[in-house]
Amino acid sequence: MEKFQVVIIGGGVGGLTLALRLAQSNVKVLVIERDKNPGKIYKGELLQPKSLLHFQEMGIADNVLKESLALPTIHTYEVKEDKNGTISDSMYIPLHYDRLETAFPEARMIPHEKLKEIIFKEAEKLENFHYWNPAVFKKFTKMDQKKKKFSKASVKYGEKEIDVEADFFVGAEGRASLMRKAMNQHLVTTQYNHHFLTVTFPRPANYTEARMYASHKSFIGLFPLPNNEVRCVMLIKPGEYNRMKKEGLHTFTDPFIQFEPELKDYVTQIASWKQIQLMIPIRHNIHEYVQGNAAIIGDAAHAVHPMAGEGMNLAIQDGANLGDLLAWMYENNQLHPKNLKKFERVRKKRSDRISMLSHFSALGYAWSFRWYQFGRMFALKRFERHPILHYKHMLNISGVGWWTYTPMDVLRFFGPASMYLKRRFKKRSKEAIFSESDDYPWRYKK
Ligand SMILES: Cc1cc2nc3c(=O)[nH]c(=O)nc-3n(C[C@H](O)[C@H](O)[C@H](O)COP(=O)(O)OP(=O)(O)OC[C@H]3O[C@@H](n4cnc5c(N)ncnc54)[C@H](O)[C@@H]3O)c2cc1C
Incomplete structure (x- = not known):
């Protein structure tokens, strides 16, 4: 014993x-x-x-800092893609961790x-x-x-x-x-109506920013790791994995080349399907x-x-x-x-x-219709544009604090970005950060 x-x-x-x-x-x-x-x-x-x-x-x-790579911003792109996969336009939406007032205003890979x-x-x-x-x-x-x-x-x-x-x-x-x-x-x-494929492959030394690309029918994410590697994810429909495997590795690598041509010589270094992992979200x-x-x-x-x-x-x-x-x-x-x-x-x-x-966040990418992408683009643009909505979102996913969503956010969502008081925002954003007594209340109450 x-x-x-x-x-x-x-x-x-x-x-x-x-x-x-x-x-x-x-x-x-x-x-x-x-x-x-x-x-x-x-x-x-x-x-x-x-x-x-x-x-x-x-x-x-x-x-941890020595062995990881800082991502102060996640760069997202909403891409207009025609039937043949030709890209006609794209909208850029940055998501800023670096607006957070905390010791580590960044995500890290x-x-x-x-x-x-x-x-x-x-x-x-x-x-x-x-x-x-x-x-x-x-x-x-x-x-x-x-x-x-x-x-x-x-x-x-x-x-x-x-x-x-x-x-x-x-x-x-x-x-x-x-x-x-x-x-x-x-x-x-x-359970979800989609799966993911994921793999790590080499990257150029200067490819150090996280990027997500979405069109009405595709979604890929590229998250650079230290040691000149990049972890990627691709959203697929259930059952598509078997079809892609039958048709060949290019069905996986093509979308990466389409959205990020500079990675062509890198993503094609993936030698076989054995390296690529199917991930079923739950x-x-x-x-x-x-x-x-x-x-x-x-x-x-x-x-x-x-x-x-x-x-x-x-x-x-x-x-x-x-x-x-x-x-x-x-x-x-x-x-x-x-x-x-x-x-x-x-x-x-x-x-x-x-x-x-x-x-x-998952529901935002769950259906592949053009009108669905328009809705997502509208929402993302609003979140990016309004300082409070942007801050709330980044604070809440960071885990550093929680700022509750309120009916006012609906007005912010549809109203002009200038609709906020800077002084009040500063005060509220500070209050929303978890204090030591929020994290460890037992240290304070006996
Ligand atoms: C395929 C996959 C991909 C993922 N991708 C992402 C991602 O991109 N981003 C993200 O944030 N999260 C991702 N996650 C989730 C993330 O990895 C997990 O949330 C995280 O690892 C959870 O940590 P954990 O310590 O709770 O469990 P785990 O990391 O699962 O660790 C559990 C450990 O317990 C051991 N164990 C199990 N049963 C026993 C037993 N009976 N006796 C002894 N040991 C046992 C296992 O061997 C394992 O080492 C992914 C998860 C999976 C499975």
Whole structure:
């Protein structure tokens, strides 16, 4: 029998962030990770400003900045395309992170496994950090359903089956979560009418800006990574993947060449369909993140549509937040499991809102009609033009704060851009940023 204070199932980006935060506060933590080698499938690589703030608190921001590429602006283009695919016109809409008043007014691209390595290496230095790999969480062997207390779990570690005991268990095992099942959580799922193809390929050294191109029938996104690579995504209809594979690799590379001719010699370096990954977007939510002495974080609790680049960030922010709470509980001898609910009170509302924002961003590109594109162009132009609408959108997706949408926004949407008071905007935009007491209320209330 092995005993820990906190056991985390899953050493993805969420589980590792939580483990680092706990080990830094001298909490004895075990991470159980199933996969021996770094994952080969593509996962989230875009860091939002709030995640960077958490890394700063944990003392790893410098390493993250060194290994990532800054994207202060996302450049979006709405393109008019005729039947033959000839582009006749395009409308440019920049989305500015650099208008935000925060320590990191930018998104950043970092290879997913590199980010995990940075967090892991920092955690590894700490004596309270324990990592079993490859190890698989099997089931809880001792639990009191009535008191909702999970006491013992069975873990297959190498050839051995080991019972582990802990004060608290955290499920950070991604979309297919066993902890979620053990907690009997009903999953509310949304499926989408589109899929994505995604791959990373080389880029010119000076191709360092993120760009998204949409016409009435296509959508592609290009997000440069460090080391002269670019991660790309293409939206397709379900079933199209098989047709494209039959017709040849050019069906994938052509749209990139069409929208971004300077990448022709780079995108054509993709050698086979094996490199390209099919990604089926899904959104799921649950009612409770906490039950008794157990909690779930990251994709286990909420999978979001990838359009707004939020999945990985929600996992990091959950990990940082729950880590701070558990550290506080140990430091202040407040170990009653009811205190775990404080995590849910902070994070569920935020994750639900981001999940909704990601959902609406996805709907914006869900149908391939010309009139639908006109509607989207109108909306994007309005969002770009009005300082408050633009700021609200960027602040809300950044995770740094939340500025609620109001009926006034409808007037702003249809009215002139000059319709706002600069002084009031400054005051409100500051108030909308999460304070330390919003993020970590337990530090303030006993
Ligand atoms: C194909 C794909 C593409 C994506 N693209 C994007 C994107 O472009 N932008 C974005 O923001 N997000 C994207 N995401 C989402 C993002 O990667 C996730 O939101 C993020 O990785 C969630 O982190 P996590 O730590 O919660 O879960 P995960 O990263 O899934 O980590 C869970 C870990 O738990 C381990 N595990 C699972 N079960 C067990 C068990 N029983 N015992 C032990 N270990 C276990 C797994 O091996 C894994 O390492 C993508 C996800 C996928 C699957």
